[in-house]
Each structure stands twice: as structure tokens, then as C-alpha cells.
Amino acid sequence: MKMEHPTPMQWQFSQRAQQLQSSVIREILKVTVRPEVISFAGGLPSPATFPVERMQAAFDKVLSQQGKVALQYGPTDGYGPLREWIAQSLSTADAKILPEQVLMVSGSQQGLDLLAKVLVDEGSKVLVETPSYLGALQAFSVYRPEFVSVPGDEHGLLPDQVAAIGQGARMLYSLPNFQNPTGRTLPLERRLALVEACARLGLPLIEDDPYGALSYRGEPLPRMLNMNPQGVIYMGSFSKVLTPGIRLGYVVAPVPLIRKLEQAKQAADLHTAQLTQMVVHEVIKDGFLDQHIPTIRKLYSDQCQAMLDALEEFFPAGVTWTKPAGGMFLWLTLPKHIDSMKLLDEAIADLVAFVPGAPFYANEAEHNTLRLSFVTVPPEKIREGVAKLGKLIASKL
Amino acid sequence: MKMEHPTPMQWQFSQRAQQLQSSVIREILKVTVRPEVISFAGGLPSPATFPVERMQAAFDKVLSQQGKVALQYGPTDGYGPLREWIAQSLSTADAKILPEQVLMVSGSQQGLDLLAKVLVDEGSKVLVETPSYLGALQAFSVYRPEFVSVPGDEHGLLPDQVAAIGQGARMLYSLPNFQNPTGRTLPLERRLALVEACARLGLPLIEDDPYGALSYRGEPLPRMLNMNPQGVIYMGSFSKVLTPGIRLGYVVAPVPLIRKLEQAKQAADLHTAQLTQMVVHEVIKDGFLDQHIPTIRKLYSDQCQAMLDALEEFFPAGVTWTKPAGGMFLWLTLPKHIDSMKLLDEAIADLVAFVPGAPFYANEAEHNTLRLSFVTVPPEKIREGVAKLGKLIASKL
Known part of the structure; x- marks a missing residue:
């Protein structure tokens, strides 16, 4: 039934599709899933916070009691x-x-x-x-x-x-x-x-x-x-x-x-x-959220503090960072001459990862910025990773 | 904290959004969910075919064994x-x-x-x-x-x-x-x-x-x-x-x-x-599908046959319909002068519903067509509904 020698297809994409590209972050994440890399690059919440058993009980209850409605x-x-x-x-x-x-x-x-x-x-x-x-x-x-x-x-x-x-x-x-x-x-x-x-x-x-x-x-x-x-x-x-x-x-x-x-x-x-x-x-x-959310806040807050402490300890003068009052991320500004996209290659060779700041700008990018996530890395690894990054950055000054 | 007397908002929609409209079918379905209506209008599969227990067991197993991955x-x-x-x-x-x-x-x-x-x-x-x-x-x-x-x-x-x-x-x-x-x-x-x-x-x-x-x-x-x-x-x-x-x-x-x-x-x-x-x-x-799908085929095939039999019995000459070899729908063509959109109002008053054919045409619509679904209505109700529709159409000839 198969056609023999069909003309090879030339895909013509729409104008909007031509400028689509895969997220830089998703590309970086592919590299940093290696377990030996300390990754501050993720944007994922910590799976430690997922209420798996409670979700499982709820799936059971809804499917038992209202299965036909839930699946329609x-x-x-x-x-x-x-x-x-x-x-x-x-x-x-x-x-x-x-x-x-x-x-x-x-x-x-x-x-x-x-x-x-x-x-x-x-x-x-x-x-x-x-x-x-x-x-x-x-x-x-x-x-x-x-x-x-x-x-x-x-x-x-x-x-x-x-x-x-x-x-x-x-x-x-x-x-x-x-x-x-x-x-x-x-x-x-x-x-x-x-x-x-x-x-x-x-x-x-x-x-x-x-x-x-x-x-x-x-x-x-x-x-x-x-x-x-x-x-x-x-x-x-x-x-x-x-x-x-x-x-x-x-x-x-x-x-x-x-x-x-x-x-x-x-x-x-x-x-x-x-x-x-x-x-x-x-x-x-x-x-449930009234009891659950405070446990997430505690975990992330402790890890945020661990990161802020490590930055204070290991980072050279000339680098500044935000002090978040919540959430999952902090933001670093390096001396102007350091391009964080180039820095990333060296960091990954050193088994530590982050997300360069440039893709987050809609217009003129500031290339000396980067994002760190502290939510999926335990405090001792945060310290280790930040120490590595601090040393790397200090070597550029 | 609330603003006093904000300027009322004039929403300016994109050109693509201006031509968006809700599906005719979804609008009709809102009318026909009344339990007293025999509805051939739906496009929904029969919930009798949903393998609820098997789905429930699978949710349990996946969440027990790989919950953190499944929820990330x-x-x-x-x-x-x-x-x-x-x-x-x-x-x-x-x-x-x-x-x-x-x-x-x-x-x-x-x-x-x-x-x-x-x-x-x-x-x-x-x-x-x-x-x-x-x-x-x-x-x-x-x-x-x-x-x-x-x-x-x-x-x-x-x-x-x-x-x-x-x-x-x-x-x-x-x-x-x-x-x-x-x-x-x-x-x-x-x-x-x-x-x-x-x-x-x-x-x-x-x-x-x-x-x-x-x-x-x-x-x-x-x-x-x-x-x-x-x-x-x-x-x-x-x-x-x-x-x-x-x-x-x-x-x-x-x-x-x-x-x-x-x-x-x-x-x-x-x-x-x-x-x-x-x-x-x-x-x-x-x-699983090798055992499950034949049960769906049997159900739908029997109901399809019930509808074909009823159409043969109750519909006047001058109306034609398709004889599906599978699926969920059949298609009626009425005499040219009958507009199925207008017919629908009378049908609903008579407690039976279908979907008019016109919205399915991208260009010139044939207004004397309509779609019937046989999958969610049991055979005796199919007979009753088709009899009503046949009578209604006969009254227009």
C-alpha cells in the first residue's frame, strides 16, 4: 500500500511558527539532569512538597463516587x-x-x-x-x-x-x-x-x-x-x-x-x-492548603537563606543579588564585562548550573545577569554549588 | 484599597478573536441536557463504555509507585x-x-x-x-x-x-x-x-x-x-x-x-x-483495548442498527440518510425546502433534538441536512425519538 518514491516534503511554516524556538531553559535542563550537576537552573518546585497520598485518596474518591462524570x-x-x-x-x-x-x-x-x-x-x-x-x-x-x-x-x-x-x-x-x-x-x-x-x-x-x-x-x-x-x-x-x-x-x-x-x-x-x-x-x-502551604514556605525559606548565606560567604565584591521575600528564585548581577551565557559553559564543566539572564529581556538584554533557583537543592549542596560559582566568577575579575 | 470609580474598560479584541464564537453544538447541548429531551445532538461517547474501575486501579498504581514523577x-x-x-x-x-x-x-x-x-x-x-x-x-x-x-x-x-x-x-x-x-x-x-x-x-x-x-x-x-x-x-x-x-x-x-x-x-x-x-x-x-473496543463496537453498532430500522419505519419518502460502517453519527438529507435550523426549534418543543447541518460547511451550506448521534440513547428511546422526528418532517411535505 505504500507509495513508492514520494516527492520529499518541503514544510512551509507559518510566519508565527518561523520565529518559534525551544525555551533556552528547557535546553539547559536537558544538560543539567545529570545527577552529578548541582543545578540552580530548574524552575521546578521541589517534589518533596507534593502531597502524593492525599492526591491519591482524592483520585480514588472521585473515581469511586463520580467516575462516569469525571471521565466524560x-x-x-x-x-x-x-x-x-x-x-x-x-x-x-x-x-x-x-x-x-x-x-x-x-x-x-x-x-x-x-x-x-x-x-x-x-x-x-x-x-x-x-x-x-x-x-x-x-x-x-x-x-x-x-x-x-x-x-x-x-x-x-x-x-x-x-x-x-x-x-x-x-x-x-x-x-x-x-x-x-x-x-x-x-x-x-x-x-x-x-x-x-x-x-x-x-x-x-x-x-x-x-x-x-x-x-x-x-x-x-x-x-x-x-x-x-x-x-x-x-x-x-x-x-x-x-x-x-x-x-x-x-x-x-x-x-x-x-x-x-x-x-x-x-x-x-x-x-x-x-x-x-x-x-x-x-x-x-x-x-488543606492552610496547613500545607506553610510547610512549603518553611522548606523554600530555609534553602533561600542557605543560598543568601553562601553568596555572602563565597562571592566576590562587585556581584550583587536580590533578597527575595518569597518564591523560588534570586537574581544576580555580575560585573558588566562578564557574559553569563559564556560563563555557563565553564560552570557546567565545573558541575554547577544556572540560567543566564539574557533570554528574560524582551528588548535590550543585560548579559551580566543570571537566575538561581534554590528550591530543589538541599542546603549543603547549595553551599557547595555557590562556592564553585563564586570561585569561577572571582577568576574573571 | 479599591479604586473609586475606575474608567469602565472598553475591551479591544484581536482580529482573530472578533470572529470567534461558541460552537453551535455546545449551545444546543445546553438546551438538550434536560432529561425529558431525547437528544441525538450529542457528540459525546456513551459513559457506559468508560472503564472506570480499571482507570482507578491505574491511578492508584502509578501514584503509589511513581507519584513524585507523575506529578512533576x-x-x-x-x-x-x-x-x-x-x-x-x-x-x-x-x-x-x-x-x-x-x-x-x-x-x-x-x-x-x-x-x-x-x-x-x-x-x-x-x-x-x-x-x-x-x-x-x-x-x-x-x-x-x-x-x-x-x-x-x-x-x-x-x-x-x-x-x-x-x-x-x-x-x-x-x-x-x-x-x-x-x-x-x-x-x-x-x-x-x-x-x-x-x-x-x-x-x-x-x-x-x-x-x-x-x-x-x-x-x-x-x-x-x-x-x-x-x-x-x-x-x-x-x-x-x-x-x-x-x-x-x-x-x-x-x-x-x-x-x-x-x-x-x-x-x-x-x-x-x-x-x-x-x-x-x-x-x-x-x-486491554483488544478486549475493550469490541464491547464499544457492539453497543454502538446495535444502536446504529436500531436507528436505521426506525428511520426506515418512520421516515417519509424524500429523506435520505447515510448507513455508517462505524463511528457515532449518521447524516440526513431532507427535501430542499426544509431548513433544519428552523426545524430544530419545533423538534425541541417536541422533546427531541439533533444538530443542524449548516455549521459543518466551510463555504456554502446545505441547510436541509442534519446530524444524528445514536451512541448515548438506548434503542427504545431511539425508536421513540425517530418516530417523533419522522412525524414532524412528514408534516412539512
Whole structure:
């Protein structure tokens, strides 16, 4: 039945596909899975935090009691009781969030894709932080926007710059709590100013918040969502507080936008697995996260401190770093003449890895920056790895 | 903290989003979930076929033995052993399929979205059947192609028409086995001719095959994939042979295209849940589908026959219908003057539902057509519903 000698295929990709490339991080991770490498390159949460037995019990219960429903096609907007739970958890006294403002997605990454799909035309202006989350830049790039980087400092973006550059933009993407990649937190007064600036411009403000619950010092700062529920698009995820492999996140937005996102999601993958949503609801509905999240905070906070101590001990003058109040990452700035991409090759030869900073910039990259994750490496290995890196960097001075 | 009197938001959607709309079928389904309605409108498989206990045992086993891996982020291309299983199941003596040609996706719908994303520019010519699967038209529409309908007859599309209209097209989308919506099957000689015609044009040929296993008369016809593995893109799914709610499908294509699709998937949702893939592999790896699929075939085949018998008994002359050799649907053609969209309102008032045919046409619709599903309605209800419909149609003649 097979054709003999068919003409070899010349694949013609779409313009958007031609600029797609694999994430630098995913490429680096392939190298650093070797067990002998001390890797600060990962963006993965620690599997030590996964409540495996509790998830298993919930799968058992949901499949025993509602198996046929859980395994059938489900609604595009998501599982009702979970959307209600999310709406309630995000409501404040003066800013109530309704379940119909919640769209369940297959991980936050899908939320980023859908938002760009419905809000961005080719050449549309999209405002991002300097630096910004790489996965967001990747997701948005597919729709070929013009990225505009909002200037910032060690506390995050500068809201007073937004009015000047935000005119006519389609959205502003921010990650205010323990940002990936820098670990920095946007202060309260900047949140208020940013919400105001965007509202004045009629500019949709995306508040991506995967790490908000992982605060090392009590509750995180107020959400921008609750400052202006009519103008802020909030994104949450179960990846960092339960497990990432189930691929479950959510977008919260005003209803007209949610309906449009729902249509886009229907065309993209019909809906997110009903079973997963029912299981997560079963796991969290009676307050499990209130006991579970503090154990994650403790683990990450201790490892963060171990890294900060090691940096202090082993790193030469001329290198600076952020001191995160939560999350999974910190950010290093090396002397200007050191290119972290080149440094990585030597580091890997030395069996220690990190992520170079350049790919996190939408426009002009600062090549002397890099990201370290402290969440999957135990304290003694953190010390060992940081000592190696410090020695390597000192040799360049 | 809440802003007082923010400016009301004027949402500006992208051009692609402006033409997005909710599926007609999903809208109809909302009406027809009322238990008193006999609904032939669904596209859902029968939950009676879901192997719930077996799935439950597999979730238990995978979570007990490999919980931390199953719940962590996973590779974008999918779970290796499952990709191997799929590659092997699709290989023939003279056309071996390799695991690296397989990309796991979150249901076939995502495969459709990714294919259009990487192959279609605005205005690109895309060839589809007459009529075609609505979910594919929806997924492709987002990328604003120019649809060209390939003429067909009761046996499916006419391959000798492709050379004339396919020049410069980016892809041809076909569903050769027990097509949704018509139930028709593309004969072997047309498959060979279609594969040849597309190869000559250098035109990627998509073979969407969600129903292939649901043949009522032995094995289905040979796959076009195996006739030209270098030019055919094959799409498969676990939705109709296991359960749809887990959202698991796959795309099989030459490696250069798979790598590009993988990059697009990474930007769209990182990867499909590792846990789901490991569970499905656990369920099927020892030949379960060989025992399970015949039970689905038997159920659907009996109900299909019940519907064909009832149509014969209750339908007036002047109405014709397809006689499917498998799958979930059959297709009715009414006298020209009857618009099935208008008929639906009266049918629902009469407590019986179907899907009007018009939305399945990419170009000029035939408004006197409609789709019936027989898989979720028991035989006595099929008889009752078809009798009502027959009476209603007879009243229009």
C-alpha cells in the first residue's frame, strides 16, 4: 500500500511558527539532569512538597463516587465548585469576585497563550517588565507583538513610566510577587499607582501570581485584582502549592473578556480535564492548603537563606543579588564585562548550573545577569554549588 | 484599597478573536441536557463504555509507585513509553513509525489548533471536506485561512478535484473513517488517490482518525499515514476508546514538523499532564483495548442498527440518510425546502433534538441536512425519538 518514491516534503511554516524556538531553559535542563550537576537552573518546585497520598485518596474518591462524570467531556469554563472556591478565596470585603469571572485553564501557560490570542494583533504593543518571565515572552511572541519594556529597579517596574509608553498598548504583563526571574516584589504604593495608570489608559493589566502563596514573611501584599476588578486580569495556578504535573491554573477577569477567552479555549482544547479539577477541589475544599502551604514556605525559606548565606560567604565584591521575600528564585548581577551565557559553559564543566539572564529581556538584554533557583537543592549542596560559582566568577575579575 | 470609580474598560479584541464564537453544538447541548429531551445532538461517547474501575486501579498504581514523577513537570513531547506504544501500534511492515514522530497533545482538538498555528498564515488556503468536522473549522478559523471545500459524494471527498484547487494550499484536512458529521468512509482507492494527489502538490494531508477503532465490520481500511509517512499527518485520540474527559490525543508526523509543533505546544501549555499519560499507558500496555473496543463496537453498532430500522419505519419518502460502517453519527438529507435550523426549534418543543447541518460547511451550506448521534440513547428511546422526528418532517411535505 505504500507509495513508492514520494516527492520529499518541503514544510512551509507559518510566519508565527518561523520565529518559534525551544525555551533556552528547557535546553539547559536537558544538560543539567545529570545527577552529578548541582543545578540552580530548574524552575521546578521541589517534589518533596507534593502531597502524593492525599492526591491519591482524592483520585480514588472521585473515581469511586463520580467516575462516569469525571471521565466524560466537561464544560469549557471549568468545574463549577472549583470555580466557586477560587472566586471566594480571591474575594475581599469591597471587591467580590464571582465564579463566572473564573476560567479554568491547563496550567497558567495556557492562560498566557489565550490572553495573547484574544488581545494581541500582529504589531500590537505589549508592555512587559525588565526582565520578564520567559514563558510569557514565548507565549506572546507567537502572536508577533511589539514588546515594550517598562523600566524598573530592584523593587520592580516603575508605574510612572507607564503613561508615557502605554498609549494604545493591548496589555501590560506583570508578576508582582517574588517575580520569576528576579525574586523581587512590587511594593504596595507601586501596585496602587500601576492600577491607576493602567485604568487611566484603558490598558488591561495582567497580574500573574503563581508564587504569591509562597511568602516567607506572612501574608503577601494585596492583589491588584482587588484594587480594580474591572481592569485587572489575574492568573493563578496550583503548580506551586500542590503539584505542577496536573496542569491546572485559572484566569480571573471581567465577564466580557472571560467569555471571549472561553471561546478561544474551546477552539484550542475544548476544556481542561474534569477529573483533575474534581480531584483538586476534593483535596483543597476543607482547608488543606492552610496547613500545607506553610510547610512549603518553611522548606523554600530555609534553602533561600542557605543560598543568601553562601553568596555572602563565597562571592566576590562587585556581584550583587536580590533578597527575595518569597518564591523560588534570586537574581544576580555580575560585573558588566562578564557574559553569563559564556560563563555557563565553564560552570557546567565545573558541575554547577544556572540560567543566564539574557533570554528574560524582551528588548535590550543585560548579559551580566543570571537566575538561581534554590528550591530543589538541599542546603549543603547549595553551599557547595555557590562556592564553585563564586570561585569561577572571582577568576574573571 | 479599591479604586473609586475606575474608567469602565472598553475591551479591544484581536482580529482573530472578533470572529470567534461558541460552537453551535455546545449551545444546543445546553438546551438538550434536560432529561425529558431525547437528544441525538450529542457528540459525546456513551459513559457506559468508560472503564472506570480499571482507570482507578491505574491511578492508584502509578501514584503509589511513581507519584513524585507523575506529578512533576514533564517533557513537552510526552511520556516516552506511551509514545513508543503508539508508534508501534501504527507501524506496518513497510511503513514503520518511530516514537520521535509522536507528539502527545491535550486531546485531538489541541492537535488541530497547533497544526493551524504552525502551518497557516492569514489568508492561507486550507482544503476541507464538504461537510467537515465543526471542531476543526473552529480551530482553523482562529488563524483566518481561506477555506476551500473539496467536492464530495456519499463516499467522501473526490481526490481528482484536489489537483485543480490545491495548488499553494497549506494543508488538506480529512476524516476518512466514519466521518463526523456524515458517518461516511473514504474507500481504499480514494485514499490512495488522495495521498498521491497531495504528495504531487507537496500538500500536507491531515488524517484525523478519532473513530477508526469503532468499526462495526472488522478492521477499518488502511491508514493513509502508512501509504506516505513523509506527507501524512495522523491524529489519534483516547477519547472514543477509553474516556474523553482525560483529554489525551496525539499527532504523528515527520520529525521536522513534530519539532515545530512541539515548540508551539511548549508556548501553548508546556506539556500534557504526565500522570494522565502514565495512567493511560498502564491501562493499555498489556492489550486491554483488544478486549475493550469490541464491547464499544457492539453497543454502538446495535444502536446504529436500531436507528436505521426506525428511520426506515418512520421516515417519509424524500429523506435520505447515510448507513455508517462505524463511528457515532449518521447524516440526513431532507427535501430542499426544509431548513433544519428552523426545524430544530419545533423538534425541541417536541422533546427531541439533533444538530443542524449548516455549521459543518466551510463555504456554502446545505441547510436541509442534519446530524444524528445514536451512541448515548438506548434503542427504545431511539425508536421513540425517530418516530417523533419522522412525524414532524412528514408534516412539512
